[in-house]
Amino acid sequence: MLEEILAGACRLDPSQPVLAGVSGGPDSLCLLGVLHSAGYRVTVAHFNHRLRPSADLEAEAVSGLARRLDLPFVSDSADVRGEAEQQGLSLEEAARRLRYRFLFAAARHQGAQAVAVGHTADDQAETVLMHFLRGSGLDGLKGMQYRTLLVDFDPELPLVRPLLGLRRSETEAYCRAHGLEPHLDPSNADPAYFRNRLRHVLLPELEKYNPRLREALARTAGALQGDFALLQEVLDEAWKQVAAGQGDGWFSFDRAGLTALSPALRRNLLRRAGERLRPQGHGFDFAALERAAAFAGGPAGERVDFTAGLYLFAEGQRLYLAAYEADLPSAGWPQVGGELVAGSDGCGLGNGWRLTVVKVEPEAGDLSAGADPWSAGLDADRAAGRLTVRPRRPGERFAPFGLDGGTVRLQDFFVNVKLPRRARAGWPLVCVGDQIAWVPGYRIADPLRVTEKTQRVMRLKIQKK
Amino acid sequence: MLEEILAGACRLDPSQPVLAGVSGGPDSLCLLGVLHSAGYRVTVAHFNHRLRPSADLEAEAVSGLARRLDLPFVSDSADVRGEAEQQGLSLEEAARRLRYRFLFAAARHQGAQAVAVGHTADDQAETVLMHFLRGSGLDGLKGMQYRTLLVDFDPELPLVRPLLGLRRSETEAYCRAHGLEPHLDPSNADPAYFRNRLRHVLLPELEKYNPRLREALARTAGALQGDFALLQEVLDEAWKQVAAGQGDGWFSFDRAGLTALSPALRRNLLRRAGERLRPQGHGFDFAALERAAAFAGGPAGERVDFTAGLYLFAEGQRLYLAAYEADLPSAGWPQVGGELVAGSDGCGLGNGWRLTVVKVEPEAGDLSAGADPWSAGLDADRAAGRLTVRPRRPGERFAPFGLDGGTVRLQDFFVNVKLPRRARAGWPLVCVGDQIAWVPGYRIADPLRVTEKTQRVMRLKIQKK
Numbered sequence: 001m002l003e004e005i006l007a008g009a010c011r012l013d014p015s016q017p018v019l020a021g022v023s024g025g026p027d028s029l030c031l032l033g034v035l036h037s038a039g040y041r042v043t044v045a046h047f048n049h050r051l052r053p054s055a056d057l058e059a060e061a062v063s064g065l066a067r068r069l070d071l072p073f074v075s076d077s078a079d080v081r082g083e084a085e086q087q088g089l090s091l092e093e094a095a096r097r098l099r100y101r102f103l104f105a106a107a108r109h110q111g112a113q114a115v116a117v118g119h120t121a122d123d124q125a126e127t128v129l130m131h132f133l134r135g136s137g138l139d140g141l142k143g144m145q146y147r148t149l150l151v152d153f154d155p156e157l158p159l160v161r162p163l164l165g166l167r168r169s170e171t172e173a174y175c176r177a178h179g180l181e182p183h184l185d186p187s188n189a190d191p192a193y194f195r196n197r198l199r200h201v202l203l204p205e206l207e208k209y210n211p212r213l214r215e216a217l218a219r220t221a222g223a224l225q226g227d228f229a230l231l232q233e234v235l236d237e238a239w240k241q242v243a244a245g246q247g248d249g250w251f252s253f254d255r256a257g258l259t260a261l262s263p264a265l266r267r268n269l270l271r272r273a274g275e276r277l278r279p280q281g282h283g284f285d286f287a288a289l290e291r292a293a294a295f296a297g298g299p300a301g302e303r304v305d306f307t308a309g310l311y312l313f314a315e316g317q318r319l320y321l322a323a324y325e326a327d328l329p330s331a332g333w334p335q336v337g338g339e340l341v342a343g344s345d346g347c348g349l350g351n352g353w354r355l356t357v358v359k360v361e362p363e364a365g366d367l368s369a370g371a372d373p374w375s376a377g378l379d380a381d382r383a384a385g386r387l388t389v390r391p392r393r394p395g396e397r398f399a400p401f402g403l404d405g406g407t408v409r410l411q412d413f414f415v416n417v418k419l420p421r422r423a424r425a426g427w428p429l430v431c432v433g434d435q436i437a438w439v440p441g442y443r444i445a446d447p448l449r450v451t452e453k454t455q456r457v458m459r460l461k462i463q464k465k
Numbered sequence: 466m467l468e469e470i471l472a473g474a475c476r477l478d479p480s481q482p483v484l485a486g487v488s489g490g491p492d493s494l495c496l497l498g499v500l501h502s503a504g505y506r507v508t509v510a511h512f513n514h515r516l517r518p519s520a521d522l523e524a525e526a527v528s529g530l531a532r533r534l535d536l537p538f539v540s541d542s543a544d545v546r547g548e549a550e551q552q553g554l555s556l557e558e559a560a561r562r563l564r565y566r567f568l569f570a571a572a573r574h575q576g577a578q579a580v581a582v583g584h585t586a587d588d589q590a591e592t593v594l595m596h597f598l599r600g601s602g603l604d605g606l607k608g609m610q611y612r613t614l615l616v617d618f619d620p621e622l623p624l625v626r627p628l629l630g631l632r633r634s635e636t637e638a639y640c641r642a643h644g645l646e647p648h649l650d651p652s653n654a655d656p657a658y659f660r661n662r663l664r665h666v667l668l669p670e671l672e673k674y675n676p677r678l679r680e681a682l683a684r685t686a687g688a689l690q691g692d693f694a695l696l697q698e699v700l701d702e703a704w705k706q707v708a709a710g711q712g713d714g715w716f717s718f719d720r721a722g723l724t725a726l727s728p729a730l731r732r733n734l735l736r737r738a739g740e741r742l743r744p745q746g747h748g749f750d751f752a753a754l755e756r757a758a759a760f761a762g763g764p765a766g767e768r769v770d771f772t773a774g775l776y777l778f779a780e781g782q783r784l785y786l787a788a789y790e791a792d793l794p795s796a797g798w799p800q801v802g803g804e805l806v807a808g809s810d811g812c813g814l815g816n817g818w819r820l821t822v823v824k825v826e827p828e829a830g831d832l833s834a835g836a837d838p839w840s841a842g843l844d845a846d847r848a849a850g851r852l853t854v855r856p857r858r859p860g861e862r863f864a865p866f867g868l869d870g871g872t873v874r875l876q877d878f879f880v881n882v883k884l885p886r887r888a889r890a891g892w893p894l895v896c897v898g899d900q901i902a903w904v905p906g907y908r909i910a911d912p913l914r915v916t917e918k919t920q921r922v923m924r925l926k927i928q929k930k
Contacts, residue, residue, distance in 0.1 A: 132597055133671065133674050134681060135680065135682060135683075135685050138688070141606070194674075197674070198674075202671075205670060209667065213598065216599060216600025217600060218600075220597070220602065222749075222751040226754060227696055229732075230727075230729040230732075233727055233729050233730070262695075262698055264691070264694040264695040267691050267694075268691055271688075271691060285687045286687045286691055290473075
């Protein structure tokens with residue numbers, strides 16, 4: 001049964017070495033015994049937390065056992081209490097981080113296929129219960145798995161838990177039957193630890209309501225693991241299809257792709273993005289997700305509150321989910337912050353854009369507006385004033401080419417050409433004197449256009465380096 | 466806020482009537498008040514459980530309130546205790562069934578768009594906790610929804626729970642503020658009911674570990690509802706693609722379709738099928754599902770134990786998931802149970818198949834085996850013995866057409882032509898004397914084939930009525 005789990009659920013290869021984390025308690029001694037007698041090449045790894053007077057004796061005992069079994073032994077220790085204080089962590093969390101950091105480093109160094117630890121069905125029940133009390137979602141309630149990745153410690157080496165189906169009492173029985181002498185950790189009884197209160201007080205209390213509670217929680221965890229794996233797969237696939245970009249505090253999605261998804265998939269995708277932006281949040285209630293999923297299909301230019309300090313913003317083909325404090329990407333637009341004077345060698349326009357100006361003989365194409373929106377020709381004699389580049393002014397008007405001298409509000413012009421709202425305030429306007437001569441990317445001013453009478457053409461070009 | 470939930474999460478249409486289940490307690494009076502003041506046309510429905518001496522007084526009070534509000538009132542009562550005993554149900558479950566049966570029947574009769582009930586956030590916490598203690602999967606842990614279908618009671622009319630975000634204390638405060646006088650159900654304090662123990666003993670105990678537990682459980686339920694909806698959608702779609710058939714105690718799937726699915730999807734699909742075959746089971750652990758998912762891609766003809774008294778069976782293009790006690794479909798094969806004598810008017814072969822025999826002049830096509838596997842021509846003079854139809858005998862051999870008089874074991878012949886194993890024992894063999902003359906569907910015997918010297922042809926045909 002256990003050998004089947006080693007090769008099956010844990011996917012361990014008997015021909016490859018494995019590193020076992022051995023504290024010296026009954027669970028980890030049982031783990032070591034099981035791996036060793038199944039013929040695995042085990043490296044015994046012990047982390048000395050130095051939290052108890054007996055810590056060094058325990059390390060000695062584990063090292064002695066490794067020697068008797070003729071197995072390689074590695075160990076390390078660290079100042080757990082100091083780390084906890086320095087990082088603002090609980091003692092348990094600091095111990096966990098330092099321990100796993102050591103185990104994975106040692107496993108990599110030894111060329112081990114995996115780190116094995118001795119978590120049992122009792123640990124599983126406590127884990128699931130802890131997540132339940134916290135209000136976790138599927139990710140937490142699914143509990144621990146036989147084989148998993150802890151990407152914070154290693155992106156590839158798996159962590160395996162072969163004893164996840166065994167009760168703690170069974171590991172103790174195993175030790176007795178095999179002459180292993182476990183060290184009993186006195187801190188396991190200390191009610192100052194939340195987990196110990198769950199173990200010794202709450203779980204027995206809950207067992208009054210269901211005497212087979214631990215089996216029940218193992219069943220729940222197993223079923224939810226299957227659900228979780230499938231959901232991850234479905235979401236990964238959809239994410240690949242519709243994710244458009246991401247940055248500090250924001251994600252963007254393709255709106256057409258998003259609206260082609262089913263509402264349920266859209267909701268879950270936005271929830272995933274929300275959870276990545278607010279890892280501590282968990283506050284993505286169904287109603288908020290439903291509103292967000294519906295918003296994705298609405299008109300562009302709109303903005304709506306999401307939840308957890310996030311908002312949604314539809315712009316052109318993109319839907320942004322962003323934190324209020326985040327700067328959305330400018331998409332590399334040319335943007336100016338104040339007045340700039342252009343010399344003949346050109347001037348910078350922000351985000352790597354540069355304006356250059358040359359005066360040349362007229363060509364046939366100068367009579368029309370031209371195909372390149374980032375290049376414009378003006379009648380140099382009519383555009384004889386001081387050439388400046390500046391952002392828009394409130395209420396400003398513009399006489400676009402083709403309107404025969406009539407003017408429109410620049411604001412309306414921006415809306416008509418669908419310039420993203422966020423780009424408008426900093427959009428560079430090339431002016432002669434006070435008049436807008438060219439809105440780069442869009443249109444020149446009609447009064448300055450090249451005519452058949454034009455002698456010299458002032459050619460303006462803006463280019464991204 | 467509440468009006469938003471009526472139109473939003475509950476998707477109620479203010480122009481359509483709605484039926485409210487009103488017991489007379491604070492939750493249902495609050496529900497009635499909220500619906501009424503939001504302008505909904507409410508029918509007040511009261512179900513008299515007749516379990517308490519005060520039951521008739523409570524019914525009176527609700528009916529009086531409906532009269533004062535000028536709302537239609539409907540009521541019914543039933544012998545809950547008798548129903549519980551007769552159906553072997555708990556009192557709570559019998560009451561629930563009879564109550565919902567009445568509410569949906571009344572709603573249909575009134576042309577209501579939905580049945581509304583007064584479940585609160587406290588009920589939700591109790592429900593989620595109850596499922597947690599039982600070891601439920603996602604379906605249970607997701608708790609109650611603002612809008613749902615109870616298909617056992619009505620396939621179309623939804624059940625809505627507008628107060629699901631409200632605490633019980635808030636419904637009581639609402640009643641006080643609006644001069645509504647709720648009847649307090651004394652059975653709510655009776656610790657004989659499991660739910661009451663959760664409410665009054667266990668939840669307060671758990672709140673020592675997380676004072677905001679009810680909010681936490683509501684968050685869990687909300688997140689899991691989203692997960693559940695997406696999973697259902699994904700599974701529905703995959704099911705449609707690969708389900709091949711179903712019957713009493715079995716499902717069949719297309720093996721090629723199944724193996725084209727990802728392992729996670731395959732596992733979940735088989736779990737769904739398993740849960741439908743064993744609704745009380747919940748015993749579909751990950752390892753069993755992983756084995757089953759892998760088995761789907763294995764060789765045909767194999768059979769493997771699943772779990773919960775089910776097994777998997779790969780046959781041809783089908784994978785069966787079946788209960789041991791179920792009869793798999795025979796696919797309408799011709800099957801014989803004993804010796805049958807054929808007259809000229811034919812004889813029955815089981816499952817509606819019939820063999821007919823005629824003697825005719827030879828035709829050109831008779832020299833070859835012919836295109837129709839259910840029709841055969843033999844040389845009538847050579848096939849002159851007694852014509853019988855019978856099942857195979859152990860170790861029997863057969864001289865198939867094309868093997869030039871050589872014989873093969875009938876067993877090997879069946880394997881070669883891929884006749885499903887289950888069909889073999891009852892497969893009809895048309896014999897002349899003791900010799901197999903024709904294996905319907907496959908081959909005639911070479912010694913009896915029509916040659917150029919044949920005078921008369923005996924034409925055998927088997928057909929399904």
